[in-house]
Amino acid sequence: MSQNRSSNQLVVPQATAALDQMKFEVAQELGISIPQDGYYGNMATRDAGSLGGYITRKLVQIAEQSLAGQYK
Structure with a gap:
C-alpha cells in the first residue's frame, strides 16, 4: 500500500483496499x-x-443506484 500524506480520513477505514482497486x-x-x-x-x-x-462520478453513480434500489 502506498504512503498517504493526505489529511483526509476515510469514514470506513476498511474501504481502503476497495478504493485502491x-x-x-x-x-x-x-x-x-x-x-x-x-x-x-x-x-x-x-x-x-x-x-x-x-472515480467521484463512479462513486456517485454507485450510491444513486444503491438508493434507488432501497426505495423501490
Whole structure:
C-alpha cells in the first residue's frame, strides 16, 4: 500500500483496499499509468484530476443506484 500524506480520513477505514482497486481500474479505463512506487508527484495534473473526477462520478453513480434500489 502506498504512503498517504493526505489529511483526509476515510469514514470506513476498511474501504481502503476497495478504493485502491477502483483507482487502478479507472486508471486502466482512462489509459493513465499509475506509478508503481506510489509517488504521484511526477504524474500530470490533468491525469490526476481526470482520475479523481472519474472515480467521484463512479462513486456517485454507485450510491444513486444503491438508493434507488432501497426505495423501490
